[in-house]
Amino acid sequence: MGTFLRRIAGALVLFQALGSAEPLPAYFRRDPITRRDLSVSKVSVELAALVSNTTTIVGPSDHRWDDAIERYSSFAVPHIELVVQPGLESDVSTIVKYCNQNSIEFITVNRGHALTTTVGNFKGIKIDMASLRDLTIQPDYKSAWLQGGSYGGPVIQKLWDQGYVATTGSCSCVGLLGPGLGGGHGRLEGQYGLVSDNFLNLNVVLADGSAIRVNETSHPDLWWAMQGAGHNFGIVTSFELKIHPRKVDTWHYHNYVWTGDKLEALFEQLNRFHGNGTTPVLMAVNFGDFVMNANVSTTEAVLSWSFVYAGPAADAEHLLEPFNKIGAVSEEAGDVPYPEIASIQGSGIDSPACIPGHRIVLGTASNQVYNITAERQVYNAFNTWAAQYPELAPWARATHDSYSNEAVKKVDPASTAFPQRDENFLLEIAVDLPKDSNQTDAALKLVDEIRGLWNAGQPDRKPVTYVNYAFGDESLDSMYGYEPWRLERLRELKKKYDPSNQFRFYNPIA
Ligand SMILES: Cc1cc2nc3c(=O)[nH]c(=O)nc-3n(C[C@H](O)[C@H](O)[C@H](O)COP(=O)(O)OP(=O)(O)OC[C@H]3O[C@@H](n4cnc5c(N)ncnc54)[C@H](O)[C@@H]3O)c2cc1C
Ligand SMILES: *[C@@H]1O[C@H](CO)[C@@H](O)[C@H](O)[C@H]1NC(C)=O
Ligand SMILES: *[C@@H]1O[C@H](CO)[C@@H](O)[C@H](O)[C@H]1NC(C)=O
Ligand SMILES: *[C@@H]1O[C@H](CO)[C@@H](O)[C@H](O)[C@H]1NC(C)=O
Ligand SMILES: *[C@@H]1O[C@H](CO)[C@@H](O)[C@H](O)[C@H]1NC(C)=O
Numbered sequence: 001m002g003t004f005l006r007r008i009a010g011a012l013v014l015f016q017a018l019g020s021a022e023p024l025p026a027y028f029r030r031d032p033i034t035r036r037d038l039s040v041s042k043v044s045v046e047l048a049a050l051v052s053n054t055t056t057i058v059g060p061s062d063h064r065w066d067d068a069i070e071r072y073s074s075f076a077v078p079h080i081e082l083v084v085q086p087g088l089e090s091d092v093s094t095i096v097k098y099c100n101q102n103s104i105e106f107i108t109v110n111r112g113h114a115l116t117t118t119v120g121n122f123k124g125i126k127i128d129m130a131s132l133r134d135l136t137i138q139p140d141y142k143s144a145w146l147q148g149g150s151y152g153g154p155v156i157q158k159l160w161d162q163g164y165v166a167t168t169g170s171c172s173c174v175g176l177l178g179p180g181l182g183g184g185h186g187r188l189e190g191q192y193g194l195v196s197d198n199f200l201n202l203n204v205v206l207a208d209g210s211a212i213r214v215n216e217t218s219h220p221d222l223w224w225a226m227q228g229a230g231h232n233f234g235i236v237t238s239f240e241l242k243i244h245p246r247k248v249d250t251w252h253y254h255n256y257v258w259t260g261d262k263l264e265a266l267f268e269q270l271n272r273f274h275g276n277g278t279t280p281v282l283m284a285v286n287f288g289d290f291v292m293n294a295n296v297s298t299t300e301a302v303l304s305w306s307f308v309y310a311g312p313a314a315d316a317e318h319l320l321e322p323f324n325k326i327g328a329v330s331e332e333a334g335d336v337p338y339p340e341i342a343s344i345q346g347s348g349i350d351s352p353a354c355i356p357g358h359r360i361v362l363g364t365a366s367n368q369v370y371n372i373t374a375e376r377q378v379y380n381a382f383n384t385w386a387a388q389y390p391e392l393a394p395w396a397r398a399t400h401d402s403y404s405n406e407a408v409k410k411v412d413p414a415s416t417a418f419p420q421r422d423e424n425f426l427l428e429i430a431v432d433l434p435k436d437s438n439q440t441d442a443a444l445k446l447v448d449e450i451r452g453l454w455n456a457g458q459p460d461r462k463p464v465t466y467v468n469y470a471f472g473d474e475s476l477d478s479m480y481g482y483e484p485w486r487l488e489r490l491r492e493l494k495k496k497y498d499p500s501n502q503f504r505f506y507n508p509i510a
């Protein structure tokens with residue numbers, strides 16, 4: 001059995017901070033230094049005695065261990081020594097206080113889809129939110145309370161069945177809060193804003209284990225920070241989210257595959273269609289990939305684009321007319337209830353993109369208008385790299401997320417920590433390294449090159465990193481905003497709410 005990573009220096013400070021809180025059980029009143037050799041099994045036993053009987057504790061020798069530490073991408077893996085799955089929200093406080101008393105690090109994990117390498121710096125206890133997934137629609141049908149382990153698919157389905165929708169990420173497998181604490185992009189943002197724009201209340205466990213309510217009037221400073229930089233500040237055990245009447249029974253989709261010679265025609269139409277941040281609101285999103293498709297070519301990527309519209313086919317196809325004229329090698333269109341749209345776009349719970357077992361090397365950028373010259377360079381560079389590394393080529397994609405975003409732009413940018421309301425498109429270059437591949441350097445080379453081309457294509461603008469697409473090597477201001485007051489304010493709040501920087505494993509501010 002391993003011993004826990006010690007934070008002796010910080011522990012004494014924490015000890016004092018906690019001293020002023022409720023009286024501690026006698027058990028805790030000891031010098032943490034004497035517990036240097038605390039074993040995993042001892043921690044399991046001690047924690048079990050403190051938490052509710054609905055909490056599950058899984059250690060490395062448990063047959064459930066592999067499932068308990070499974071995560072989406074294994075590129076950068078947190079070193080988990082013990083998994084604790086709180087059965088009640090109040091257990092979260094208990095676990096955090098216990099960790100503090102014993103100088104044990106903790107990390108909140110919900111769906112385990114974090115892509116940033118900064119999670120790889122972690123060693124300690126995983127607080128697994130998977131038992132906290134209740135959803136309760138409020139009597140006025142204007143909001144719902146959700147627990148901190150909620151995730152896309154079931155939330156979308158449950159609300160839809162009752163005639164409602166809410167902002168979530170676009171992938172059914174991804175948590176609500178992983179995305180939401182960093183803003184949260186999804187198919188309803190044109191109509192209703194980011195996930196975080198729809199928060200009404202957050203129940204938060206702070207670094208010292210205290211449980212507080214955060215909203216516009218209760219801890220308004222933290223309320224500001226948790227809408228965009230929330231991963232740095234606390235564990236959300238439950239939250240109240242706005243819900244909206246569902247309005248339509250089906251959404252229209254149209255997926256196209258074009259060959260590379262259509263790139264200029266496509267991007268000219270995309271720029272016209274999206275009009276620098278004026279996309280028709282119901283034209284919820286189009287996701288577009290440069291990706292190898294062996295049915296078409298083994299040497300040149302295709303342009304694979306999927307459009308979805310929150311309404312009937314006729315309205316959507318009227319808007320899509322210019323794309324229909326480009327001349328696709330294959331295309332497919334139809335109308336389905338909203339909960340099925342994720343699968344149509346390759347992001348449903350059973351889609352390969354949602355199933356764990358990836359090893360993702362990633363780079364991201366954002367822009368307002370597509371630079372067609374730069375997109376051609378990206379496409380050519382992608383093909384050149386694919387020819388050089390044919391064994392990796394099928395696993396690479398350059399993705400363009402083009403969301404309608406009217407409601408995102410309506411929110412005053414200064415009113416939340418989310419700094420990127422001026423951006424219109426999210427770009428990602430990713431290589432999903434095969435399990436036993438030793439070609440990390442080749443993947444990084446592609447990522448650096450493509451990210452560089454995207455940024456060079458907007459010479460008058462600074463590089464932008466959506467915090468939830470960060471790989472961990474980007475600058476802080478590219479994630480949290482270039483206006484100096486943003487990081488200053490976030491750092492002040494860190495001092496106030498997390499002085500020993502416990503929440504530092506997800507693109508940390510400090
Ligand atoms: C397949 C895929 C699709 C994606 N699609 C989208 C998308 O459509 N829109 C979008 O905006 N992003 C998207 N992302 C990025 C996504 O926002 C991040 O990867 C996010 O961190 C995933 O959250 P999780 O709960 O799944 O992952 P986890 O690894 O469980 O959580 C990520 C981090 O969030 C924090 N966290 C999670 N739960 C809580 C909580 N209850 N309280 C406090 N902190 C918490 C922790 O810091 C944790 O390290 C996608 C990622 C993947 C891999
Ligand atoms: C768990 O605890 C509750 C109340 O504390 C009790 O009612 C219940 O019987 C316990 N369940 C088990 C399985 O021990
Ligand atoms: C904000 O939290 C306070 C303290 O819990 C509460 O009294 C108030 O009703 C909350 N506001 C909203 C909008 O829920
Ligand atoms: C896009 O709109 C923004 C204002 O929202 C403006 O600053 C920018 O210059 C525009 N870009 C182009 C290429 O027109
Ligand atoms: C290639 O064609 C096969 C057979 O028609 C089809 O099943 C498969 O989905 C196609 N692959 C892609 C990437 O389009």
Ligand SMILES: *[C@@H]1O[C@H](CO)[C@@H](O)[C@H](O)[C@H]1NC(C)=O
Pocket residue numbers: 438439
């Ligand atoms: C990867 O492994 C193969 C086969 O073992 C070897 O030939 C190759 O040189 C290795 N490449 C790198 C970049 O290490």
Ligand SMILES: *[C@@H]1O[C@H](CO)[C@@H](O)[C@H](O)[C@H]1NC(C)=O
Pocket residue numbers: 371372373374453456457458459460
């Ligand atoms: C478009 O990208 C090219 C290549 O990086 C660059 O030279 C050019 O200045 C960019 N155009 C605009 C309008 O930013």
